[in-house]
Amino acid sequence: MAGSCCSRGLPLKGMAILLGIIIFGSGIGEGDLIPGKKILEVRKKIKHLKSSTVRRLQSEDGDIIDCIDIYKQPAFDHPALRNHTIQLRSKYRGSNSKKQNRLQNQDSSMSLASRLWQKSGSCRQGTIPVRRLPQKVSLKTNSLEDYGRKKPGSYPPLTHINEDIGSNLQQSNRSVAILLTEGYSYSGVKGDIQVWNPHVESDDEYSTSQVSLKSGPYYDFESVEAGWAVNPSVYGDRKTRLFVYWTVDASKKTGCFDLTCPGFVQTSSEIALGAAIYPLSVPSGLPYQITLFIFKDPNTGNWWVQYGEKINLGYWPPDLFASLRGNAETAQWGGEVYSSKLERPPHTRTAMGNGQFPDYISGDSGCIKRMRIRENSLVLKFPEWVSTYLDEYRCYNAEYIGDYIEDPEFYYGGPGQNPLCP
Secondary structure, eight states, rough: OOHHHHHTTOOOOOOOEEEOOOEEOOOOOTTOOHHHHHHHHHHHHHHHHHHHHHEEEEEEHHHHHHEEEEGGEEEEGGGTTTTTTOOOOOOOOOOHHHHHHHHHHHHHGBOOOOOOOGOOOOOTTTTEEEEOOTTTOOOSSSSGTTSSSOOOOOOOOOTBBTTTTBBSSSSSTTEEEEEEEEOOOOOEEEEEEEEOOOOOOOOTOOOEEEEEEEEEEETTOOOEEEEEEEEEHSSSOOOOOOEEEEEESTTSSSOOTSSSSSEEEEOSSOBBBOOOSSSOOOOOOOOOOOEEEEETTTTTTEEEEEETTTTEEEEEOGGOOOOSSSSEEEEEEEEEESSSSSSSSOOOOOBBBTTOOTTTTTTOOOOEEEEEEEEETTTOOOSSSOOOSSSTTTTTEEEEOOOSSOOOOEEBBSSBBBBBBB
16 A cells, blocks of 8 residues: 555655655645655665565554565665675673672563564564554655654854753753763673653654763764664654664764664564563652663674663674774763753753653652673673763753662653753
């Protein structure tokens, strides 16, 4: 049906499926036509999808999952990966101290995720599950190549500080509350991220919680990230969804979420990137969390993403990067909000974490536990040195708890606009 729709060149409603992603024209209003060039691009993607899809599954939560031939996934459209040989599994399993293993066993029962779509079947070995966006999604991008990428940062003067909302933004359209470590060479980062469903005010805004590895200055960095996101412009709704992300130029022209551009090589047939996460944490309820571990394979240099303690989702090949061909300069944990309504009143109401300021007593806020890094020794450990960083402490705050506790914890978040952040 998708193919017949687009083959007739319908206005606005004409659409295509790009490896499970329903794509509309960018910035299209009622009565406008999709540009002819974009229709040709869309038709090409439809043809690619038809030749790659092995099975289609309908999830109880409304998602449609396409099982795609692993060797025909979008990663191999990247010029640097045309002759890439897939690494189906990493031999690295990680190494913990006895204390860390004990703490891991205490918390692992709370690390849950949704695989509702598997109640309708599964993707066989040799295929990967790719979530298809619903037809109602309207993508407001200038080109198909821009879809799925974070909007480039805009940079205020280094001396700019807005005392009204406690702002000292490095990028005027992003606000972060993070814990970071630097000073060494990092080949892995891990954490248990409590899962919430924060309010996102506008369709072009998002709220994420993640672990990440980065190299380079804040205005031109390389990064690999994994976590959960509420991102209407990418996923078409306000559900909390699993994501991975990468860039080599601070999202100016490269990188994207999940499989929305060539780059990430998925190997798992069990987990669909972009799938909704269930169950979610609720105030005064159980603190549900997901465990994510980004690590470099010591043999191939691939940056792998592990979900839970056993499932390797896939990897970013080192050929995508310059600085990250080696190890990372910094490891980070925490939250990020994107909006054009930061820095000055009226501030966005898009929340970070669960919309509450850090609360380590009740746990009713964004929280990351069992934070680990890996250096050259290949042993997972807590960093020797950490520091919090905030862009807007009156809008989104953070609190690191390291004293009188067996394993340090990081709490973060906030409501955005509030009496202290007008």
